[in-house]
Amino acid sequence: TIGANSDTQADDHFNTVLFTGNGGTKAVTGLGFQPDWFWGKSRTNPSGVFSHSVYDSSRGVTKRLLPDLTNAESTTSGITSFDADGFTLGSNAGNNNNNATYVNWCWKANGGTTVTNEDGTADSTVQANTDAGFSIIKWTGDGTTRTIGHGLTKTPELWISRRINTTDNWLTYFTVVDGTLDYMYLNLTNASSGSGITLPTSTVFTDGLSTGTSDDRICYAFHSVESYSKFGIYTGNGSATDGSFVYVGFRPAFVIIKKTSGTGSWNIIDLARGDDDAYLSANSSNAEGVMTNGSFELLSNGFKLRNTFSEWNASGSTYIYMAFAEAPFKYANAR
Numbered sequence: 001t002i003g004a005n006s007d008t009q010a011d012d013h014f015n016t017v018l019f020t021g022n023g024g025t026k027a028v029t030g031l032g033f034q035p036d037w038f039w040g041k042s043r044t045n046p047s048g049v050f051s052h053s054v055y056d057s058s059r060g061v062t063k064r065l066l067p068d069l070t071n072a073e074s075t076t077s078g079i080t081s082f083d084a085d086g087f088t089l090g091s092n093a094g095n096n097n098n099n100a101t102y103v104n105w106c107w108k109a110n111g112g113t114t115v116t117n118e119d120g121t122a123d124s125t126v127q128a129n130t131d132a133g134f135s136i137i138k139w140t141g142d143g144t145t146r147t148i149g150h151g152l153t154k155t156p157e158l159w160i161s162r163r164i165n166t167t168d169n170w171l172t173y174f175t176v177v178d179g180t181l182d183y184m185y186l187n188l189t190n191a192s193s194g195s196g197i198t199l200p201t202s203t204v205f206t207d208g209l210s211t212g213t214s215d216d217r218i219c220y221a222f223h224s225v226e227s228y229s230k231f232g233i234y235t236g237n238g239s240a241t242d243g244s245f246v247y248v249g250f251r252p253a254f255v256i257i258k259k260t261s262g263t264g265s266w267n268i269i270d271l272a273r274g275d276d277d278a279y280l281s282a283n284s285s286n287a288e289g290v291m292t293n294g295s296f297e298l299l300s301n302g303f304k305l306r307n308t309f310s311e312w313n314a315s316g317s318t319y320i321y322m323a324f325a326e327a328p329f330k331y332a333n334a335r
Helices: none
Strands: 014-020 026-029 037-044 053-056 079-083 086-089 101-107 115-117 124-129 134-142 147-149 158-163 171-174 182-185 204-206 213-222 229-235 245-247 251-259 267-270 278-281 295-298 302-306 318-327
Touching (some): 124 147, 134 147, 251 295, 251 302
Antiparallel strands (some): 014 101, 026 086, 037 053, 037 101, 079 086, 115 124, 124 134, 134 213, 147 204, 158 171, 158 213, 171 182, 229 318, 295 302
């Protein structure tokens, strides 16, 4: 449904925008659609470092979460509206500090329109983009383990879930390693562990946050879509000259990599920032870093590791990745 011979292209569902903050009100355009999930991070900042920030149209504008921290949801002047071709920012320094530079990754769900999903043993509030394999799910916990409807047409391969009205880690579940359901925390560097809960299906996943009642919860769920997204696994080979190559079937515009077999950061690379070797870490508020003594290459049909860094390409280590496309393979520029 997405690609060279389809009505929509990858950048109709995911896109990245860059800007320099002004410390006041700022309308950012050029995204190409109205975003429903916004993930922003300062690359450089004259006032120091600031956390990653997440907003979504299901919880509503001004409702912020911090992916590198356990803080509960807060109300800020970060995002004040989701617009037809982008978004409008307020004066919150984490999103719009004067003279700071920012990268913002945005996904389209369903324009903020939600439905009640009754597929699970607990009702959920869902907005889904089934063409792009992405949904935003809200529900309230009751202290028991229940199934939750996710609104997708295929089984999710990865989902990020947490409580929003109290402090909590960012549980990240995935099935791409060996078919079992494992997890790590987006805000931490831990290796993967078995979840001990039931595998997801094409209609539901199991709520792994069974402790606590009346906890409001949010989840971002994904599955791979040909020519648009890929969630998978690779094994590092430790070579700085001919490192591991990962085929995804398109030129990636955005990649997150995390070691599962040991500790390591959730490293983010994207094309928009203009340097394959420039990265940010989802679990850290650090400014943008640049890989040294090696490289990471975004290619026409995947990505190539040319480094020996433990967090990217250690020999025999296992890594998961999330990748979203810049353009269909048919039209990608060879490299």
